[in-house]
Amino acid sequence: MLRSWDKHVSKKYTSRIAESSATDDGICIARDCWGVLLNMLSIILLGSPGSGRSTLGRILSRRWDIPLICTGDLLRSAAEKIGPVAKAIRHTIDGGNLVSDEIVNHLLASELGRPDCADGFVLDGFPRTAAQAQFLSDVLPRIGASDPMVLQLNVSPEIAVERIQSRVQCVGCGRAYNSKLWPSGHPGYCDDDGMPLVKRTDDVERSIATSLRRYAETAASVIAHYRNANYHVLDAGSAPGTLLETVEGVVAQQQAFRFALA
Ligand SMILES: [Zn+2]
Numbered sequence: 001m002l003r004s005w006d007k008h009v010s011k012k013y014t015s016r017i018a019e020s021s022a023t024d025d026g027i028c029i030a031r032d033c034w035g036v037l038l039n040m041l042s043i044i045l046l047g048s049p050g051s052g053r054s055t056l057g058r059i060l061s062r063r064w065d066i067p068l069i070c071t072g073d074l075l076r077s078a079a080e081k082i083g084p085v086a087k088a089i090r091h092t093i094d095g096g097n098l099v100s101d102e103i104v105n106h107l108l109a110s111e112l113g114r115p116d117c118a119d120g121f122v123l124d125g126f127p128r129t130a131a132q133a134q135f136l137s138d139v140l141p142r143i144g145a146s147d148p149m150v151l152q153l154n155v156s157p158e159i160a161v162e163r164i165q166s167r168v169q170c171v172g173c174g175r176a177y178n179s180k181l182w183p184s185g186h187p188g189y190c191d192d193d194g195m196p197l198v199k200r201t202d203d204v205e206r207s208i209a210t211s212l213r214r215y216a217e218t219a220a221s222v223i224a225h226y227r228n229a230n231y232h233v234l235d236a237g238s239a240p241g242t243l244l245e246t247v248e249g250v251v252a253q254q255q256a257f258r259f260a261l262a
Contacts, residue, residue: 041066041120041251042145044127044136046222047153049211050160050167051236052243054176056153057124059244064251067116071125073174074107075099096207098214101131108136112143120145130221137225149254150226151247153236157212164208168197182240230254 041064045053054070061068079089085103092099108126111117127133140146155163166180172195177184185191232250234243 040118040143040145042140042148043120043122043247044148044150044226045122045124045153046150046219046226047236048155048157048160048215048219049208050163051153051155052163052240053124053153055178055182055240056151056236056243056247057122058175059240060122060247063244063248064120066120066122067111067114068122068124069108069111069117069126070174071104071108071123071128074111075104078103078107096210098128101129101135104128105132105135108132109139112139117143127222127225128215129218130225133222133225147230149250150229150231152223152231152233154233155236159237160212161208164211167200169200170195170197 043060043066045057045060047053054072057068057070060066075089075093079086079093089099089103104126108123112121123136127136136148140148163178163181166178167176168179169176170190170193172190172193175190175192177190177197184197186194188197189195190197234246236243238246
């Protein structure tokens with residue numbers, strides 16, 4: 001039995017999963033028992049706009065060397081393509097509306113089928129609705145991630161608004177900074193690749209209230225979906241380093257539990 005998130009061991013099985021055939025929804029399924037044996041570190045980040053999801057997502061992604069899948073980035077990238085789906089996404093976003101569960105689920109499923117997700121992943125911005133949460137619960141067991149860690153970032157509306165107002169993003173790698181809370185070391189430019197930092201167009205003042213209201217409309221049903229899951233509430237007002245320590249503590253605890261069971 002594989003124990004913990006042992007990269008060395010689990011990498012041996014990655015190619016096995018990658019060789020498996022894909023289903024209609026793009027999910028790559030291991031046809032034998034390896035998917036069940038793999039202990040993936042799959043993390044779902046929940047939290048309102050301004051809760052620091054993407055910042056924590058990047059930190060967790062680097063800490064455990066697993067991909068960060070951000071729904072916002074997926075939609076922006078899909079909208080730049082050619083075709084009816086891209087056109088529908090552009091039309092929806094330009095109209096200030098939420099893209100349908102069907103499209104978002106499809107994009108997410110394609111990402112989860114990537115071979116580099118075999119050891120785990122961090123989801124930022126998914127699920128946003130109860131229907132998306134159910135879709136994810138149906139899909140995860142098929143890729144060996146039946147017990148994802150769900151982290152709920154709780155933040156006050158005042159802090160969320162302040163963070164959104166001072167948020168900037170690198171035009172190159174997409175890394176998010178906050179000019180007040182966690183600024184770049186080189187004002188106006190990204191620490192990672194030196195590219196300029198810009199305010200995201202959907203961060204304009206008038207959209208902040210709408211974003212927070214929309215999140216509140218669906219958050220309760222998503223949280224209810226994970227009530228009996230591996231669910232943890234974090235104080236998103238804490239510094240990113242403190243949050244990482246908290247998550248590391250939870251992971252270590254669960255690793256110890258799995259060792260004990262194995
Ligand atoms: Zn960058």
